[in-house]
Amino acid sequence: MVPDHVPTLESDRVRLRAWRLEDAPVVQAVADDPLVPLITSVPTSGTLDDAEAFVRRQQGRLDEGSGYAFAIALADTDEACGHIGLWTRHLDDGRATLGYWLAPAHRRRGLLTEALAALCEWALTFDEITRLDLFVEPWNEGSWRAAEACGFEREGLLRNWQRVGDEPKDMYVYARTR
Template identity: 45%
Template sequence: MDQPLDVPELAADGGITLRPWTLSDLDLVREASEDDYIPLITTVPSPFSDSAGVPFVERQWGRATGRTGYPFVIVDSEGRPVGTVGLWLRDVGQGRASLGYWVVKSARGRGTAATALSTVAHWALHTLRIPRLELCVEPWNAASARTAERVGFQREGLLRGWQQIGSERRHMVMYALLS
């Protein structure tokens, strides 16, 4: 049987740390659950309860145990968990992996997402030697597009009706970063 993935702790610029999920991150899940968008695009439970938050954290552990990806908590320079970035390995056999990220509203606008994304992308390209990294952004989400571009991801094109979000299929813009 394959061993679980080891989600490392990664140091990022500005005192930001990326680390595995723990049950102490339930306050982060609670804040994310109050966001208008995060629960639509993730499995963050909304409304929040501890009985729903604990399985969310356990699902993050399961991604490493099941070897499907590396889920990281983004911790700011003050030690507060403020978001997540994940490296997903579904297509790693074809030489590509995907990334996703979110930061809670109270921590946005500080470049934290870009720093975290850059750190995981560098690790994936240079340590794990994954040749191609992809991420998708909804066309209206200019802040997320700026984050991807700031890290060096290049816009490749519009994927029409690509993803189910909430009750509808939505277009996504594909971004990629090559080794």
């Protein structure tokens, strides 16, 4: 049985934990990113009020039944540096979907790979989850390399799979199974 709370998951350099209002600055740090606000609910305004509203939405994800929203925090300082989620809309079919982003200052250091590995290890301990899915734009090599490093396999290219901004975009579909 999957838990009814957002746990804290630890690894060497990252901690996955529930979002807190004091994490709003990391949301503000990605508000002007060219991609993150287009494919997530991160606001483009960059205001503290809007960043705190994003945090509150993440805090409510489990209660609304959509899944587990984690802040990715640095293990040594507990400073939030990104977001990772385990979305359980298809749990009745044995599937969960993952999504993530990191603030620009924390990219290209292996932190995302470490966070993804920790979340996958935890998620696959639950009998209800037999498959984890990821959808990644073909150009996003950093993201799909992190997925592959964590045992995900590319299963194919989905044409016009997801609207990003005003355009339908192709996505690679990746899966990791038990």
